[in-house]
Amino acid sequence: MHSVVYLVRKDILLVYRYILILFPFFAYMTFAQNASFLIYAMMPAMILFITSCTIDIQNGTQRFTASLPVSRRQFVLSKYASILPFTVIGLVFSVVFYLCAGLLGIEAGVFRAHDMLAVFGLNALVASIYLPVYYWLGPKGIQTVRIVFMILVIFVSTLIGSLVQNSLTMQRWIDDDIWRAAPTLLTAGLALTVLVIASAALSIKLYGRRDV
Amino acid sequence: MNAVRMESIGKRYDGFELNGVTFDVRKGFITGLIGPNGSGKSTLIRMMMQMVRPDQGHVELFGRRLQGDAAELRGKIGYVSDESYFYEHLTLKRMKNILAPFYGDWNEDVFRGYLDRFELPENKKIKELSKGMKMKFSLAVALSHSAELLIMDEPTAGLDPVFRRELLDLLAEQIQDERRSILFSSHITNDLDRIADYIVFVNKGRLIFEETKDAVLERHALVKGGKELLDADLRALFIGLRETDMGFEGLMKERESAEKLFGGLALIEQPTLEEIVYYTAKGKGERVHA
Numbered sequence: 001m002h003s004v005v006y007l008v009r010k011d012i013l014l015v016y017r018y019i020l021i022l023f024p025f026f027a028y029m030t031f032a033q034n035a036s037f038l039i040y041a042m043m044p045a046m047i048l049f050i051t052s053c054t055i056d057i058q059n060g061t062q063r064f065t066a067s068l069p070v071s072r073r074q075f076v077l078s079k080y081a082s083i084l085p086f087t088v089i090g091l092v093f094s095v096v097f098y099l100c101a102g103l104l105g106i107e108a109g110v111f112r113a114h115d116m117l118a119v120f121g122l123n124a125l126v127a128s129i130y131l132p133v134y135y136w137l138g139p140k141g142i143q144t145v146r147i148v149f150m151i152l153v154i155f156v157s158t159l160i161g162s163l164v165q166n167s168l169t170m171q172r173w174i175d176d177d178i179w180r181a182a183p184t185l186l187t188a189g190l191a192l193t194v195l196v197i198a199s200a201a202l203s204i205k206l207y208g209r210r211d212v
Numbered sequence: 213m214n215a216v217r218m219e220s221i222g223k224r225y226d227g228f229e230l231n232g233v234t235f236d237v238r239k240g241f242i243t244g245l246i247g248p249n250g251s252g253k254s255t256l257i258r259m260m261m262q263m264v265r266p267d268q269g270h271v272e273l274f275g276r277r278l279q280g281d282a283a284e285l286r287g288k289i290g291y292v293s294d295e296s297y298f299y300e301h302l303t304l305k306r307m308k309n310i311l312a313p314f315y316g317d318w319n320e321d322v323f324r325g326y327l328d329r330f331e332l333p334e335n336k337k338i339k340e341l342s343k344g345m346k347m348k349f350s351l352a353v354a355l356s357h358s359a360e361l362l363i364m365d366e367p368t369a370g371l372d373p374v375f376r377r378e379l380l381d382l383l384a385e386q387i388q389d390e391r392r393s394i395l396f397s398s399h400i401t402n403d404l405d406r407i408a409d410y411i412v413f414v415n416k417g418r419l420i421f422e423e424t425k426d427a428v429l430e431r432h433a434l435v436k437g438g439k440e441l442l443d444a445d446l447r448a449l450f451i452g453l454r455e456t457d458m459g460f461e462g463l464m465k466e467r468e469s470a471e472k473l474f475g476g477l478a479l480i481e482q483p484t485l486e487e488i489v490y491y492t493a494k495g496k497g498e499r500v501h502a
Contacts (some may be wrong), residue, residue, distance in 0.1 A: 003283075004315045014299060015321055063297040064246060066263045068314045069287030198234040208281070 003070045007078030011052040012085055017093065018051050022093055041119040044128060045090035046153045051084060053130070054146055056114065057139050062212040076135070076203045085129045086122055121192055128192075128199035136208040149180060213275045215239045215393035216260055222268030223255060226248060226419060231257060232269070235412045235422040237361070242383065244408035244425070245397035247483060248493045251395040252417045255366045259394035260395075261291055274360070287315055290354030294366035296346040300339035304332060304349055315357035326352035344371040351379070355386070362394045364388065368403050378409050401485035411485065415493055429482055433470035436461045437478025446473065452491025463491035479498045 022044045056065065065075055130149050136143055216237035221228040225482055251460045258264040259271055262278060262294055269271050271278045273285045298307050304327075312318045312456045320335055330348040338346060347367060354362055362383075368376045386392050398404055404411065404425070411428050412419040421428065435450075438459045440465075447453060448470065453462035464470040470480050 003314065008384045013306060013432045014302075017301075053303075059297055059300060060293075060295055060297045062309075063263060063293060064299070067261055067286065067289075067293075068311070069283050069285075071281040071283040073281065074283070076446070101240075132413060168352065211258075 003068075004078045004081055004184045007065075007070065007075060008085060009079055011078070011082040014025045014055050015048045015052045016194075018048060019089065021046055027097075040094040041087070041090045042122055042126075042153060042156075043090070043117070044093055045086040045119070045123050046150070049127060050130065050146055051148055052082065052086075053079065053211050054063070054142055056088065057134070057142050072208050073204050076131070077200065079131055080127060081195045083123050084120075088162070091116055091119060091124075093207070115172070118212045121189070122156060124192060124196055126156065128195045132202045132206060135203045135210070138210060166177070173174050177186045213239055214272070215274060216395065216447070217272040218256060218269070219272070220269035221256065221259065221266045221271070222255070223266050225265065228252070230266075230417040233267075233414060233417070233419045235419060237393055237395045238410060238453075239393050240387070241409040242356070242387055242394040242396060242407050243405035243412060244401075244485075245395060245409040245412045245414070246270045246489055247405060247414040247420075248403055249399055250408065251414045251493075253414060254365055256378055256414070257363055257395070257397060259349075260363055261286065262435050267390065269452070287317075288360045290359030292347070292350045292354050292362070292364040293366050294369060296338065296343075296350065298338050298346070298349070300384055301337060302353055303335050304341075305334040305354065307338060307349075308353070311353065317354055317358040319358065319444035325354060326355060342374060347371060348375070351382075360392060362392065362396075364394070364396045366397055366399070368398055368400055376403065401489055403484050411487065413492070415489075421490055425485075428488065429485070430501050431465070431467060432483050432488055433464045433467040434461065434481045434483040434487055435470050435478050436481070437474060439473065440492070442479055449473070450491075452494050454491070458469070463488060 025044065025047075038070075055061065066072075126149065129152075130145070133145055134142070218233055218235050221233040223231055228250070233252070246259060247253050255264055255407065259266055260273065262271075262281065274280065274288065275284065276285065278285075287404075299485060302310070306464045307495040312320070326332075326348075330345075331351065332341075332345060332349055338349070347370070351367070353449065354364075365491045367402065368379060371379065383394055383396065387394060396404065396408065410423065411425050413428075414452075423431075432451075439455065439457075442455075442460055443495065449464060450462040451465055453460060461471060467480070489497065
C-alpha cells in the first residue's frame with residue numbers, strides 16, 4: 001500500500017513543473033468566457049495525468065519503475081489512484097480562478113459544488129479507457145494515444161455541455177434537483193465502478209506480461 | 213546459496229534466440245558476464261530484474277524461484293543499467309527524493325558520501341550530465357540501500373579510463389565483506405580481467421562456458437606459428453583461427469592438446485579474456501592478408 005502512495009507521489013513530482021502551464025490556460029479560459037466548469041476542472045487534471053503517463057513510458061524510463069521493489073500490479077493501480085490528486089489539483093485551480101473571475105467582474109458561468117462529483121466521474125471514465133490502451137500500445141504508440149485522448153477530453157467536455165441542454169437528467173442536475181435524478185446517477189455510478197475495475201484488471205494483465 | 217541461478221533459460225525474438233542458458237552468480241563473488249554485443253547479456257540481466265520473462269526455464273534469486281512478481285526481492289538488488297533510465301528532466305536531488313522511499317534500507321549518509329566522492333552536483337538536471345556522471349549517479353543509488361546483489365549491465369561503457377579504474381576499485385571494496393555479490397556484464401573484458409572471480413561467457417544466445425576466471429585463462433591456449441604447421445584436421449581443432457600470409461594465431465580450448473600438437477613448433481601463450489571472446493565470436497573464418 002505504501003508503494004502505491006509513493007508511486008502516486010512520484011507521478012505528482014514528475015509533472016510538478018507542468019502545473020505552471022495551467023495558469024495561462026485558466027487565464028485564457030476565464031477571459032474567453034467560453035468554458036463550463038467541467039472543462040475548467042477536467043482539462044488540467046487530464047493534462048497532468050496523461051503527461052505523467054507519457055513521461056513514465058518514454059526514453060527507457062519504464063525500466064526505472066520496473067527496477068523498483070514494486071509489483072506491476074501496484075504500479076498499474078497507482079496510475080488509477082493518481083486520478084484522484086490530479087482531479088483535486090484541477091478542482092482547486094478551477095475554484096480559485098472562478099473566485100478571481102468573480103472578483104474581477106468576469107462572468108465565468110455557474111459554479112456548483114456537486115459538479116465536482118461529475119468531474120471525478122468523467123476523469124475516472126477517461127482514465128479507464130486511456131490506461132488499457134496505454135499499456136496495450138506501450139512506448140511506440142504513446143504519442144498518438146496522447147493526442148487522441150486530449151482530443152477525446154475536449155470532445156467529452158463538449159458532449160456533456162450538449163447533454164446539459166438536451167437531457168432531462170442533466171437538466172435536473174443543473175437545476176439542483178439531484179434527488180429526482182438520483183436513480184439515473186446511481187446507475188451511472190455503478191456502471192462507472194464496474195468499468196474502472198474491469199479496466200484496471202485488463203491493464204494489470206496487459207502490463208503484467210509486457211517485457212520492458 | 214547462490215545469489216542468482218539461471219536455469220535452462222530460453223527466449224525467442226525476431227532474429228535472436230537465447231537457448232538453454234544455465235549459470236549461477238555465486239554469493240560473495242564477482243561474476244563477469246561477457247560476450248560480444250547482441251549475444252544476450254542484457255536480456256539475461258533483464259530477466260533477473262523481471263523486466264523480461266523467459267519463454268523457457270526459470271530464474272532463482274537468493275534461492276527463491278521467481279514466480280509471479282517477486283517485487284520485494286528487487287529491494288535487495290542494486291541495478292545499474294547500460295543506459296540512464298532516470299527521468300531526464302529532474303534534478304539529481306528530486307530523482308533521489310522520488311526513489312529513496314521505496315527502499316526500506318535507504319541510507320542517506322551513504323548516498324551523500326557517494327555524491328561527494330563522485331563530485332555529483334545534486335541540483336543539476338540529469339539531462340545535463342555526461343554519460344559518465346549519469347553512470348556515477350546510478351551507481352550511487354545502487355550502493356545506497358544495502359543491496360545484497362549488484363547487477364551492472366555494461367557499467368564501464370563510455371567511462372573515461374580514470375573512473376573506470378576507480379569503479380573497479382570500488383567494486384573490489386564492496387565485495388570485501390563477502391555478503392555482497394556482483395554480476396558485472398561487459399564487452400570490455402580488460403575490466404573483468406582485473407576483478408572477476410567467475411566468468412560466464414555467452415555468444416549468439418548460447419552459454420559457451422561458466423568457470424572461475426583463473427581456470428578459463430589456464431585452460432585455453434593461444435597458439436602462434438607458421439602456416440606450414442596447419443592442415444585441415446588441425447584447423448578443425450581450433451575454436452577460432454586467424455591466418456595471415458605470414459602465419460597463424462588461433463585459440464584452442466585445451467592447453468594440453470595445444471602443447472601435444474604444437475609443443476616446440478609454435479608459440480603457446482595464455483590468452484586474455486578479450487582474445488577468448490574474439491576468437492570464439494569470430495570462429496575459424498578469419499583470414500587476413502598481411
